[in-house]
Each structure stands twice: as structure tokens, then as C-alpha cells.
Amino acid sequence: MSARRTERLLNLTICLMAGRRPVSKAELRQSIADYRDSVSDDAFERMFERDKDDLREMGIPLSTEHHDPLFDDEVGYRIDPRAYAMPEVEVGPDEAAVLTLAARVWQQAALAPAATAALRKIEAYTGADGGAEHADGLGVEPRVATSEPAFEPLYAAVRDRQPVRFAYRGPRDPQAVERRLEPWGVVSWHGRWYVVGHDLDRDDTRLFRLGRIEGKVSTNGRPGTVTVPAGVDPAASVRSLAPDDAPREARIRVPHAGAHSLRVLAVSVEPGAGTDLITVPFGDPWSFAADVVAAGGVVEEPDDLRDACVTHLRGVLAEEAPR
Amino acid sequence: MSGGVEHLSRLLALVPWLRTHPGVSLDEAAAEFGVTTERLTKDLELLTVCGLPRQGPEDLIDIQYWSDGIQVLDPQTIARPLRLAPDEAVALLVGLRFLRDLPGRHDPLIVDGLIAKLQNAAGDAAAAVEQIAVSVDVASDAADAVRRSLAERRALRIDYLVPSRDEVTDRVVDPMRVVAQDGRSYLEAWCRVAEAVRLFRIDRVVSADVLDEPIAVPPEAEQRDLDDGLFRPDPDDTLVTVEVGPRGRWLTEYVPYEHVVTLDDGTLRVVLRTPDTRWIARLVLRMGGAGRIIDPPELAESVRVEATRLLAAYGDTPTP
Numbered sequence: 001m002s003a004r005r006t007e008r009l010l011n012l013t014i015c016l017m018a019g020r021r022p023v024s025k026a027e028l029r030q031s032i033a034d035y036r037d038s039v040s041d042d043a044f045e046r047m048f049e050r051d052k053d054d055l056r057e058m059g060i061p062l063s064t065e066h067h068d069p070l071f072d073d074e075v076g077y078r079i080d081p082r083a084y085a086m087p088e089v090e091v092g093p094d095e096a097a098v099l100t101l102a103a104r105v106w107q108q109a110a111l112a113p114a115a116t117a118a119l120r121k122i123e124a125y126t127g128a129d130g131g132a133e134h135a136d137g138l139g140v141e142p143r144v145a146t147s148e149p150a151f152e153p154l155y156a157a158v159r160d161r162q163p164v165r166f167a168y169r170g171p172r173d174p175q176a177v178e179r180r181l182e183p184w185g186v187v188s189w190h191g192r193w194y195v196v197g198h199d200l201d202r203d204d205t206r207l208f209r210l211g212r213i214e215g216k217v218s219t220n221g222r223p224g225t226v227t228v229p230a231g232v233d234p235a236a237s238v239r240s241l242a243p244d245d246a247p248r249e250a251r252i253r254v255p256h257a258g259a260h261s262l263r264v265l266a267v268s269v270e271p272g273a274g275t276d277l278i279t280v281p282f283g284d285p286w287s288f289a290a291d292v293v294a295a296g297g298v299v300e301e302p303d304d305l306r307d308a309c310v311t312h313l314r315g316v317l318a319e320e321a322p323r
Numbered sequence: 324m325s326g327g328v329e330h331l332s333r334l335l336a337l338v339p340w341l342r343t344h345p346g347v348s349l350d351e352a353a354a355e356f357g358v359t360t361e362r363l364t365k366d367l368e369l370l371t372v373c374g375l376p377r378q379g380p381e382d383l384i385d386i387q388y389w390s391d392g393i394q395v396l397d398p399q400t401i402a403r404p405l406r407l408a409p410d411e412a413v414a415l416l417v418g419l420r421f422l423r424d425l426p427g428r429h430d431p432l433i434v435d436g437l438i439a440k441l442q443n444a445a446g447d448a449a450a451a452v453e454q455i456a457v458s459v460d461v462a463s464d465a466a467d468a469v470r471r472s473l474a475e476r477r478a479l480r481i482d483y484l485v486p487s488r489d490e491v492t493d494r495v496v497d498p499m500r501v502v503a504q505d506g507r508s509y510l511e512a513w514c515r516v517a518e519a520v521r522l523f524r525i526d527r528v529v530s531a532d533v534l535d536e537p538i539a540v541p542p543e544a545e546q547r548d549l550d551d552g553l554f555r556p557d558p559d560d561t562l563v564t565v566e567v568g569p570r571g572r573w574l575t576e577y578v579p580y581e582h583v584v585t586l587d588d589g590t591l592r593v594v595l596r597t598p599d600t601r602w603i604a605r606l607v608l609r610m611g612g613a614g615r616i617i618d619p620p621e622l623a624e625s626v627r628v629e630a631t632r633l634l635a636a637y638g639d640t641p642t643p
Contacts, residue, residue, distance in 0.1 A: 003369055006330045010373045010401075013335070014384075017400040018375055031376030054328050058335075059408045059448075085403035087444045095437055098429050102418030102437075105457075111414040117336065118411035120355070121404035122444075124339035139473040140427025142418070142503040144457050159409055159451040174569055174589065185454040228454065235456040253636075260484055260491050264529055294609040295489070296629070298636040310637050315612025316630040 008034045012051055013060065017084060022065040022076025052077075060084060091126045097134035101142060104135070109146040110155065144188055148210035151186070153217040154195050158183045161228070163200075163221035167214045176214040181206070182226040185234025196237045197226075207238060250280050250288070250305050252297040259295040332405075333358075334366060338384070338395060339404045346392035367393070374399045412445035413452045421457040425508055426470040426525070427501050468531035469510055472498050476538045479512070482529040488601060491529055496521070497538045499546060513540045520544050560596035563603050564618040567591050571613030574606070592617070604629070 011032055016023060029035045029044060038044035055062050061083040065076050091099065099122065103115040146152070150166065157164045164183055167176035183197040192209055199206035253275045254262060263269070266278040277300070282288040289308035292299060293316075299306045333356060341352065353363040367386055375382035385397035416438060423434040442449050465481075472479040480495050496512035499520070503509070507524060514521040562581070567574050568590055575583055580595040597603060600622050607616055607626050616623040 002327075003365070005327050006334065007369060007373055009327065009331050010334060010370075011376075013331075014374055014400050015376055054331075058328055058332060059405060081400065081403075084405060086406045087446075089440055089444050091437075091440075094430070094433055098419070098422065098433055098437060099415065101429065102415050102422055105418035105421055106414055111410060111417075114408070114410035115414035115418060116357075117332075118407055118415045120336055120340055121407060121411070124336070124343055124404040127343035138428045139498070140422070140425050140429060140501040140503065142422055142425055144421065155455065158454045159413070185456065187455070188457040234454060235458050238458070258489050260489050264484060264491075290609040290611055293611070293630075293633065294605040296633070298633060306637065310634065310639055312611040313630045313634045313637075314639075316608060316610070317627065317634070318612055 004034070008032060009051060009054060013055060013079065016062065016077055016079040017081050019078065022078040024074045024076050026074070028077070055079075086121055086125075089122050089125050091122060093134060096123075096126065097138060100135040101138060101140065105142045105144050107143060109144055110152050111146070146193065148193050148213070150195075150210040150213040150217050151193055153219075154183060154186055154193075154210065157217070157219065158186055158195070160223040161226040162219050162223040163226055164217050165220040166217040168208055169212050169214055179206075179208070180220055181208070184226070184228045184232050185237070186210075187234045187238045189235070189238050194238050196234050205237070248282060248302065250282050250292075250302060251300045252278050252280055252292060253300060254278055254295070254297045259297045262292065262295045262297050334370060335401055335405050337366060338370065338386075338398050338401050341386070341393050342395045342398060342402060345394055348392050349388060352393060407445045407448050409448045409451050412441065412449040413455060416441055416445070416449055416452040417455050417457060421503070425501060425503050426466040426473070428470075428473050465525050465528035465531050466508070468533055469498060469501060469525060469528075472531075472533045472538070473501070475533065478534045478536050478538055479531055480534055481523065481531045483523055484527040484529055488599070492516075495534065496523070497540045499540055499544065501525070511546065513544045520546070560598045561600050561619070563595055563597060563600060563616065563622065565593050565595070565603070565607065565614050565616055567593065567610070567614035569613075571610050574610075574614060578606075 012028070015028070015031060023031075025048070028048070029038075035044050035048065038047060052062055061079060063078055063080065065078055099119060103119045106112045106115045146155075154164065156162075162183075163181065165178060165180045168179045169176040180200040181195065181197045182200065183195050185197070186193055186195050188194075192211060194207055194209055196205065196207045198204075249267070252259075252262060253272075254277075255275055259278075262280055263278060265280050267281060268279045270277040278297075282305070285302075285305045285308045289299075289305060289312045292305075292309055293312050299309050337352075337356065340355070341347065344352075347355075349360050349363055353360040356363065358366075367388060370384045371386055372383065374384050381397075382399070383397075384399045384401075385395070387394045387396060419434055419438050419441070422429065423431050423438075442452075468479060471477075478495055478497050480493070482491050482493055484491050494514055494516045496510070496514050498510055498512045500511050501508055502511050502522065507526070509522045509524055510528070511520060511522050513519075565574065566586075572591065575591060575593060578595055580593045583591055583593045585591055595603075600619075603616070604622060604626050607614055608629065616626060
């Protein structure tokens, strides 16, 4: 984009902020070179409209005001300097170091430019250098990845409260199916991003893993049309929507020197000769059977867990049988 | 953002920043804003021809740049930074919340204070922050010990679970830093047993004691460069080929692989590298038939042997 357009936008911004009263369109047309040099009224109108849109897109609070409502006078334009500016922030060196770390979280991820811009605005008040070395000394390096292509459009939809639709392939689906969602939030959990919201076709709260979304995420309605129910905590929703049966206890025989991944969960251990009998709480028998088998444990009770392990092992052998 | 708006954005950020960093050089300012020195010089030139309508010298932005650095003498109404955009507020606030739950030398109270300050400064722009979260999964006892050991600069003794070898190992480590990649936290430390820098997953630290002796990281210990990711494959690793059906697809989301091919019947054939094949054997056992090892054959056989042994313990002999 031309430097000339940037100049014009900058002049417009300064002009609208400097005036103590709203500036009329006529005055602007006289004051700003490109408006003055417009070939026609029409050309000026179009240029001016686009310029106003651009400034508002940046978050600049450009307001339209009437000089005098009684006389239905000319409309005037203004940027209130107090609405324009970020409120002053005071940040000490310890805090500056922590802020630098918080911005680093997004390094190489979608919100990195936004994080840097935010930090810089704060530094415009504090004059601090971001305390980069100080940050290094804090002994923690937090990072988040947003490698899923669906992250950016879904984050934007959540931010703008806009419905979406996308093709989704669940863990057992042979093909992707189109889903329509009013998104409430995006959460990174155990290293993966999830979107939670109201599924329009199932008419219920649903959770989707972004890595399983295939193709584009399209908007499916206007911004601002999604209402997030009061008290929704996306992170809590993600944790609670994972399947979770009421815990029961299993008794499992494990070799003396093994099955540590089960032992660390055990509430009691009965030592024996060659093997120990441990008691372990579990929820869903099918997913726990996988853990028990992988650890080399043998279930004594309950029966449904025992049967699940047998089925599981038979499955392994059927698959492993030479073809 | 369109190009023009991005350019204006930078200029509006530049003037306030230069005001509080007087005397900064062209090169330093360019580096801070991620542009070339040439670009920054053009930006400054553009700024100095902008200002109020009458455009007499007193109406223009006045920036001087000499050998002793850049000085803003008259910012013409754009002395203060533009209020935070929603993405900017969200980025920092989500980052701060993530940080609060992680062990490290930072003070959680400072983090809380910053969150409050930022929410105040951001106003409505921070509304969307409730809708985005990064969950941290840290076992609290181990995390507390790690935090204390870093804060007091004392060595740590840990019982660490290595699932692939099904061992709990006892070792003394010298903590260097905590690395949190997404929701998982790792302690990067000098391991005195291995005599090397190691990454320990904090949720696998079964127990930890802060020792009296100080942290003694030797000079040759190097921090990992995280830009390549946390784990790098070694050419000496074993290549393993696994085939998975629809129920086993999650494998490709769970492990880094060399390549994957979709076969005619929809089966995925995944090739991956590992220094220790035992964890793959366990993974396939875990899959319950949703996947099988194609290569190396000895590894496939070891899975069959283990599954047969376990079935026999249930009094079940497999049909041949």
C-alpha cells in the first residue's frame, strides 16, 4: 500500500484527535491534501468512507457527532483522545519479566504478533526493555503451539461470537461429517486444541478436537449472534466432557519388578511370592483394560474388567496373526 | 489486517515507544519492530511530514535522528499508544493465566497482579479472554518441590517413572528450568546419573525431595533450543512400521512419525523412529487389535508372545 495512503490516514487521525470540537466533512476536505485533490465529490466520498472504515477496523474510536442537534446541523467527526489511548500502566522490573514470558507463550503460534504488539504498547508507558534476560532467569519457558489449521478461524469465531460449520471426522468415523456449531470457547488440553459449544444438529453441548477437523472452517452466520450461556468455563467443560464413570476398584496381579504405571495409581498393595496383588481405582473398564494389558497386569476382579482384558488380548492376537 | 492498516499500526506504536526510549539507535528500533533499518528510516521520514492541517513546521511531528539516537520532540497527539485490541489483550492474558499454574521462579502473586492490571487496561477488549484457555496438567506435590528447588537453588532427588521401560528410577538432578509445551510441563535438569541434560515430565515425577546441597549445573550443560521442538529423532533410532485401522487413527496424533501412507482399504501405514522399541510394543498392546506391527518382525513377535502369556493367565488359550 502506498506511503501516501498511510500519510493521509495518519493526518486524518491526528486531525480528528487534535480538535476540541468535531470536525465537519467540509473542513476535512479542505485540510487533507488527498481529499482536496479529489477529482469529484463522489471520489472524495468513497475515499473518506474507506478511510473511516480502516481507522475503525484498527480499533480507533472514530465517532460521528452532531454540532448542534437543534439545528440538524452538519455532522462532525472526532476521536476522543481518552478513548483512543490505552490507560496508563505501571510495571516494575519483576512484572516486566513475567509479561515477557507471557508473550513468549505464543512464540511461533497464531497470537504471536498480537502478544508482541501488546507488550510494546505497555513498554511505551514503562520504558522498560521487556526484561528479556530477567525473564530468562525465571526458570520457566512456557509455550503453546497452534499448529492446527482450524485454530485461527475458530479463535476468530469465538472472539467475534460467530457460528461456524466444518467437516469433522470422529475417532471411529470412516468419513468426515459436516457439523454446525455455535462456538463458546477454545481450549488447549494435554497439548491439543478443542472447541466447545452448542451443536445445532445434536441440539446439545459438544466438544471437537481441532486436529480432527478436515478442510476449511466456514462461518455460518453473522458475528455477534452466538450467546455464550452465563457461567460457561470452557476449560472445565473440556475436562468434564471427557467420558468418566464413577470410580470402582479393581484387584490386579502384577509382577514384582513391573507394572509401575499401575502401581503408582494403587491404593493398596498385598505382597506375594513373585507377584503382588494391587487395588486400583478405575472408571471406564474398556479404556482401563488397555492400560492393564499394556502394563502386563492380570485382573482378578471385577468380572467386567476381566472380560474386557480378555477381549482386548484376543483382539491383539487376531490382528497379529500372520496373514 | 490489510497492508495499509498494518503500516499505520506500526507508526502509531512507534511514536509512543520512541518517546520513552530516547536516544535509541535506528538499528535497535528497527530490530524491536521487526523491520529493516531502511524501512524504519522511511517510517521516520513519513512521520515527519505528517501532522495538523496547516502544516506549518509547528504542526508537524518532530523527530530527530542523529548519531546519538532518535528523539521525539513533538508527537502531535499520538504520544500515547492506541488501546489494546481484543487479540492483544487475549494473547497476554491467556499467556499470564497459563504461567500462573506453572512451577518456576516467578511469583504467582505477581502474575495475579498483572492479570488484574491488564484486565483494567484492556476493558472490553479483554472480554474474549474467558473463551480461550490453556489447561495446565501438573501434579501438585512434584510441582511444589520443583518450584522450591528452583527458588532456593537446591538440588532435587526424584523418583521418576519411565513407562517405556516400566521402571521407577531414583536420581539426583540439578534443575535448570521448567519447559511447558502446551499443557505438559517438563523439568529440564542436569541428571547426575546420566551425566547429561534431560527433560523430565513433571507428571511422571512420582515423588521429589529438595536436598540441602546447592544446584550444581556443570558448565558444559546446554539448554535445549526449543525451536526444533522438544524431541529430535536420531539417525541411530530403530525404524518401526505400524499399520492401524480406523480405531487406531489416534496414533498419528499421538506420536511424531516419519511418514504415513493410506492404503486402499483405509488402513494407515505409519513409519516412525525410536531409540527404544519397548514403548511401541506397549502401545500396540494398548491398541487391542486396532493396530499391528509390520516391521521389525521380532518386535511383532514379542507382542504376540506377551499377549499369549497374559491370556493364558486368564485360563484362555487363543484359537490357532
